[in-house]
Amino acid sequence: MENKSLNQIIAARKEKIQKILDLGINPYPYNFKVKHSTDFIIKKNSGKKTSIAGRIMSLRRMGKASFLNLQDMNGKVQLFISRDDVNSKTYELFKLLDIGDFIGVAGTVFITKTNMPTLKIEKLELLSKSIRPIPDVKEKDGEKFNLVSDKEFRYRKRFVDLIINPEVKNDFIKRATIINSIRNFLNKNKYIEVETPVLQPVYGGANAKPFVTYHNALDQQFYLRIATELYLKQLIVGGFERVYEMSKDFRNEGVDRSHNPEFTMLEFYQAYVDYHYMMDFVEKMFKEIAKDLKMKTVEVDNIKIDFSKKFHRKTMDELMKEHLNEDVDLSSQSGLFNLCKKYNLKVKKSDSIAKLIDEIMRRKIEPHLIEPTYVINHPVEISPLAKVHRDADKSFTERFELFIGGMEFANGFSELNDPIDQRNRFEDQSSKRNSGDEEAFPIDENFLEAIETGMPPTAGVGVGIDRIAMLFIGTRWIRDSIIFPTLKTLK
RNA sequence: GCCUCAGUAGCUCAAUGGUAGAGCAGUGGCCUCUUAAGCCAUUGGUUCAAGGUUCGAGUCCUUGCUGGGGUACCA
Numbered sequence: 128m129e130n131k132s133l134n135q136i137i138a139a140r141k142e143k144i145q146k147i148l149d150l151g152i153n154p155y156p157y158n159f160k161v162k163h164s165t166d167f168i169i170k171k172n173s174g175k176k177t178s179i180a181g182r183i184m185s186l187r188r189m190g191k192a193s194f195l196n197l198q199d200m201n202g203k204v205q206l207f208i209s210r211d212d213v214n215s216k217t218y219e220l221f222k223l224l225d226i227g228d229f230i231g232v233a234g235t236v237f238i239t240k241t242n243m244p245t246l247k248i249e250k251l252e253l254l255s256k257s258i259r260p261i262p263d264v265k266e267k268d269g270e271k272f273n274l275v276s277d278k279e280f281r282y283r284k285r286f287v288d289l290i291i292n293p294e295v296k297n298d299f300i301k302r303a304t305i306i307n308s309i310r311n312f313l314n315k316n317k318y319i320e321v322e323t324p325v326l327q328p329v330y331g332g333a334n335a336k337p338f339v340t341y342h343n344a345l346d347q348q349f350y351l352r353i354a355t356e357l358y359l360k361q362l363i364v365g366g367f368e369r370v371y372e373m374s375k376d377f378r379n380e381g382v383d384r385s386h387n388p389e390f391t392m393l394e395f396y397q398a399y400v401d402y403h404y405m406m407d408f409v410e411k412m413f414k415e416i417a418k419d420l421k422m423k424t425v426e427v428d429n430i431k432i433d434f435s436k437k438f439h440r441k442t443m444d445e446l447m448k449e450h451l452n453e454d455v456d457l458s459s460q461s462g463l464f465n466l467c468k469k470y471n472l473k474v475k476k477s478d479s480i481a482k483l484i485d486e487i488m489r490r491k492i493e494p495h496l497i498e499p500t501y502v503i504n505h506p507v508e509i510s511p512l513a514k515v516h517r518d519a520d521k522s523f524t525e526r527f528e529l530f531i532g533g534m535e536f537a538n539g540f541s542e543l544n545d546p547i548d549q550r551n552r553f554e555d556q557s558s559k560r561n562s563g564d565e566e567a568f569p570i571d572e573n574f575l576e577a578i579e580t581g582m583p584p585t586a587g588v589g590v591g592i593d594r595i596a597m598l599f600i601g602t603r604w605i606r607d608s609i610i611f612p613t614l615k616t617l618k
Numbered sequence: 619g620c621c622u623c624a625g626u627a628g629c630u631c632a633a634u635g636g637u638a639g640a641g642c643a644g645u646g647g648c649c650u651c652u653u654a655a656g657c658c659a660u661u662g663g664u665u666c667a668a669g670g671u672u673c674g675a676g677u678c679c680u681u682g683c684u685g686g687g688g689u690a691c692c693a
Contacts, residue, residue, distance in 0.1 A: 131627090131661090131662055131663080132627050132628060132644080132661080132662040132663080133628050133662090134662095135628095135644070135645080135661070136628065136643080136644050136645090136662090137628095139644065139645065140644095185653080185654090185655095187652050187653060187655050187656095188649085188652095188655095189648095189649050189650060189655080189656090190648070190649040190650070191649080191650050192649095192650035192651080192652090193650085193652080194652045194653065194655085196653075205652085205653070207650095207651080207652085209650060210650080211650080225644090226643075239651050239652080239653090240651050241651070241652080241653080243651090243652090243653075245651090259628085260628050260629085260643065260644075261628085261629090261643095262628070262629040262630085262642095262643085263628085263629065263630095263642055263643045263654095264630095264654090265642070266654065267653080267654045268654095270654090271654090272630080272642085272654055273629060273630045273641085273642060273643090273654085274630080275629065275630085276629095276630075276631095277625095277629095277685085277686090278685080278686065279684075279685050280629095280685095333692085333693085334692075335691095335692060335693085336692085376693085378692065378693080380691070380692050380693095381619075381690080381691065383688095383690095383691095384687095384688095385692095385693080386691090386692065386693070390693070392693075534693090535693065537693095538693080566691085566692075589693080591693045593693085594693070605693095615683095615684070615685090617683090617684070
């Protein structure tokens with residue numbers, strides 16, 4: 128991968144390290160006293176003295192004086208060094224600096240003839256010598272040139288991406304703000320944060336293919352969790368009344384624009400409430416995030432989403448009426464089948480009501496749910512952990528999914544706590560598995576034992592954190608919300 | 619998975635099937651208000667990999683690798 132050109136650059140930098148050592152200077156010292164950041168200079172504190180530290184981003188040498196740009200966490204600023212202002216050793220050191228080096232400087236702020244706030248260097252310290260070149264991105268009037276166009280390079284070498292595209296940092300600062308906001312919201316609502324096993328002997332809580340691993344000392348196979356649900360509900364059984372976990376789940380499935388094999392999931396459960404309560408609660412949580420980010424609206428595909436508005440709540444037949452103008456009887460298999468045919472959906476005559484409904488929702492409705500909308504009351508067949516609806520048809524559940532911008536953000540329900548029903552549902556999953564459904568989950572006796580011991584009425588929700596980050600960052604790519612996305616190792 | 623496009627110097631990009639080139643970065647000079655600094659000189663290439671067609675392949679064909687963009691499943 129590395130050839131002569133790069134090795135030549137590295138060799139030249141290593142020679143400079145030797146020359147710096149010959150000057151009696153340590154190219155990798157231990158600290159530097161930073162007084163201000165670059166923004167102090169940008170704010171035109173003319174005549175004031177300060178010291179700043181950062182990475183050299185460009186050098187414009189003119190023999191006896193030079194300008195350079197220094198970048199730190201807050202931005203970029205111009206420095207000026209003249210042989211008249213520093214001692215000869217410092218100027219010798221300066222001549223050995225490269226783009227990419229970290230330096231610390233002390234001096235006086237002044238304004239150049241072209242009205243550019245600049246720090247005149249009086250003292251200069253090398254803080255870390257860079258021996259590997261970074262792409263030299265030029266910039267004029269805010270327009271960038273020679274930007275790295277290779278997205279793969281940016282994801283693989285995120286450290287370089289962050290150096291040459293410092294605005295990328297803002298997206299991840301935003302993500303951190305979102306996560307803080309969610310934790311604060313849950314904590315102040317008396318939720319307890321817990322950590323459940325990543326290595327699980329039996330996986331479950333979602334329909335997905337797991338990663339398999341092996342523990343040598345225990346001589347046992349483990350699965351990386353696909354969800355935290357089954358453990359968190361055991362804690363509700365145990366007497367925690369409000370618990371949450373925000374952590375990585377792992378699903379051994381395709382990688383695309385909106386899926387990464389490891390992703391961050393929030394799940395929370397509260398005893399003695401139902402899914403109506405949770406819909407209100409999740410809505411409040413989203414509004415709180417928007418408030419903490421000081422973003423009243425976000426934009427998805429040029430459509431503005433206003434978080435001050437109330438989220439919609441719609442049953443599936445209501446949505447089919449609204450979006451397709453069809454009067455649908457959700458209990459009529461033949462009616463649903465004919466509807467699927469009408470819209471050219473790939474279905475079989477033998478498909479269940481649940482599957483037909485799911486197909487219509489997924490193809491014809493969900494992608495068009497731009498404004499925050501709760502889709503409610505899903506078929507029991509596709510909701511193996513949700514309680515049946517209290518007054519509607521018993522083949523439907525008290526479940527909701529939140530859609531924003533055509534993407535699913537949350538999935539919650541009144542949790543099934545009838546142990547007989549729950550065992551039947553697991554057996555149904557198990558038989559689906561045996562007949563080839565790779566994503567159906569196996570029977571978890573430990574979990575069933577807990578439910579048999581008795582779980583209070585409870586509602587729970589799962590929320591995709593990476594997707595919330597995508598929503599507020601304003602990207603359609605999950606890799607822009609995950610700082611080190613999963614990539615194949617180069618051979 | 620499938621479809622499709624791409625991979626040339628550290629970075630950005632050229633090169634009708636006919637000697638692999640430029641800008642930036644690097645190196646050596648000149649230069650005390652530059653800012654995509656400038657000027658002179660210069661180093662740097664197994665053109666993603668392996669085969670094939672051809673007198674001749676960066677270019678055409680096959681396979682593979684990696685990635686981008688679609689699409690399917692999952693959040």
